[in-house]
Amino acid sequence: MPIPPVPPTEPVPVAADTWLIPNLAPGEPGTYVPVNAMLIRGAxxxxxxxxxxxxxxxxxxxxxxxxxxxxxxxxxxxxxDGDHTGGLHDALALCPNATLVTNAFGTERLNLERPLPLDRLRWLEPGDAFDAGDRRLRLVLPPIFDGPTTRGLFDERTGALWAVDSFAALTTGAVHTRDELPAELYDETFKLFNSLISPWHExxxxxxxxxxxxxxxxxxxxxxxxxHGPLLTGGYIDDAFARVRALAGQPRLMLPGQPSLDEFVDAAIAAAPAGLTPA
Ligand SMILES: [Fe+2]
Ligand SMILES: [Fe+2]
Known part of the structure; x- marks a missing residue:
């Protein structure tokens, strides 16, 4: 089944010398899952x-x-997680002067796929920091996470926080800020995604x-x-923290099951050009 096309995206300024590197994956019709990375181009x-x-x-x-x-x-x-490591080995090969910041368990898990160069690693934990010349970057444990090795990153110079899988929500296209998103879409999909990512919240x-x-x-x-979510500033930051705080003790949201898959398959077959449908 071909993957539907997605709108093109370009890097988006986050703070001074800092860019969001966005990409999109298809979601429900008219919506997309953000799959972002970030770049800090300081000293x-x-x-x-x-x-x-x-x-x-x-x-x-x-x-x-x-x-x-x-x-x-x-x-x-x-x-x-795979959606964060897609270009990891390319980056290691292309950036000979780069040190990879990860941790012991992350290394163990990644080594099962392809061994990492141990002499290029730095193992840091939440609360630790590293000095990137003109700024200190502090590791934090984000509010919501779906893997035990997860650490967020706080730039003490700009105040930008990389919250990893926390605060995920669908978007409508090349739309990267909270104020550009329809409130209803954000409400619904923030609740769903943050629950799916951290079902332990119940x-x-x-x-x-x-x-x-x-x-x-x-x-x-x-x-x-x-x-996997929009850039947040001002009151939207407090709002996002309040939304994840409110998940504690609440029942987790359930994924669609086989009847939904049957519907998707039927819809895909109905939409396929004649001659391409299975017998
Ligand atoms: Fe993840
Ligand atoms: Fe992720």
């Missing part, structure tokens, strides 16, 4: 995540249209989880960028 440029395998070439084009690979000094990998103690969310919100980010 020591930092590649933040490396996109999904289906976007590998687009990701390489966008990132290295903004920075010379020889200049990249850091590749920060938020976690080892077991959370409201107060204890609230304290964790508060600890991240206390960074007072100037802007929040994430892999």
């Amino acid at each position: 020591e440029p930092v590649v933040v995540d490396t996109g999904a395998p289906i976007h590998r070439e687009l990701w390489l084009e966008k990132v290295f249209g903004l920075v010379d690979p020889e200049d990249v000094r850091w590749i920060f990998l938020s976690h080892d 077991w959370l103690d409201v107060d204890r989880y609230g304290r964790h969310v508060d600890s991240v919100a206390a960074l007072r980010p100037s802007v929040v960028a994430s892999a």
Whole structure:
């Protein structure tokens, strides 16, 4: 089944010397799943995540249209999920001066796919930081995450927070900021995606989880960028933290099952040109 085309996207400024590297995957008709990475082009440029395998070439084009690979000094990998590691080995090969920031468990998991060069790694944990020349970048545990190796990144110079899989929501196209999204689409899909990403929220103690969310919100980010949601600024940041805080103890949302898959397959067959439908 061919993948429907998606609107083209270009890098979007996040903060000074910082860009969102967006790509899209098809969602419900008229909607798209953002699959973003980020670039901080300071004194020591930092590649933040490396996109999904289906976007590998687009990701390489966008990132290295903004920075010379020889200049990249850091590749920060938020976690080892495939939609964040699409261009990882390309980036390691193209950026010989870059150190890969990850952690021990991330390395173990990634090594099962293709061994990482151990002498190019730095293992850091939430609360640790690294110095990228003109800024300190601090690792944080985001409020919502779907893999045990996940760490977000806070730029102490610009106040930009990379929230990884937290704050995900569908978009309507090459639309990358919260105020450009229809409120209803954001409400519905924020709830769905953040629940799908962290189904464990139904077991959370409201107060204890609230304290964790508060600890991240206390960074007072100037802007929040994430892999699967819009850029957030101003009151939209507090709103997003409040939305994830409210998931604690709530029943998780369920995925569509076989009847929905049957409908999708029937619709795809009905839409296929004559002669291409299965017998
Ligand atoms: Fe993930
Ligand atoms: Fe992700």
